Amino acid sequence: MEPDNDVDLMKLDTLIEEKYQNNPEALVMILQDVSAEYNYLPQDALRYVAEKLDIPLSKMYSVATFYTAFHLEPRGRHIVSQCVGTACHVRGAVKIKDRISNLLTVKAGETTGDMRYTFESVRCLGCCSLGPVVKVDEDVYSNVETDQLQGILEEYH
Numbered sequence: 095m096e097p098d099n100d101v102d103l104m105k106l107d108t109l110i111e112e113k114y115q116n117n118p119e120a121l122v123m124i125l126q127d128v129s130a131e132y133n134y135l136p137q138d139a140l141r142y143v144a145e146k147l148d149i150p151l152s153k154m155y156s157v158a159t160f161y162t163a164f165h166l167e168p169r170g171r172h173i174v175s176q177c178v179g180t181a182c183h184v185r186g187a188v189k190i191k192d193r194i195s196n197l198l199t200v201k202a203g204e205t206t207g208d209m210r211y212t213f214e215s216v217r218c219l220g221c222c223s224l225g226p227v228v229k230v231d232e233d234v235y236s237n238v239e240t241d242q243l244q245g246i247l248e249e250y251h
């Protein structure tokens with residue numbers, strides 16, 4: 095398989111050596127750094143870290159899939175998280191979800207073709223009395239109405 099062109103192995107090498115002194119116990123922190131850099135865990139990065147730390151690739155994948163914060167597929171530049179928890183559901187989350195899907199032309203769990211947005215459904219964003227709630231990256235939008243969504247999404251390039 096061809097290497098992912100976007101993975102800078104030199105930079106990864108420096109990170110593992112200088113920041114983590116090739117310590118296998120720092121695996122989760124290394125994966126967090128890789129995830130922060132690429133917005134997901136590229137296969138080539140996982141393979142390289144496994145080799146460098148002398149950890150079986152199968153263990154790498156079990157760690158990478160255990161934590162919900164890690165993703166194995168490329169993600170968009172902006173993460174649109176829409177709450178489908180009970181409190182938001184009774185306040186119209188289904189309409190919000192359908193409208194976002196229509197605007198982005200993707201279903202929940204998918205990324206737009208231009209890699210601008212990844213759309214996700216989440217169980218609860220922790221502000222249930224403010225529903226329906228939508229989060230884009232770190233920005234939380236409460237009491238969202240369907241006709242606000244286009245304007246909200248257009249803010250993110």
Ligand code: FES
Nearest residue numbers: 177179182219222
């Ligand atoms: S149920 Fe939507 S924020 Fe909690």
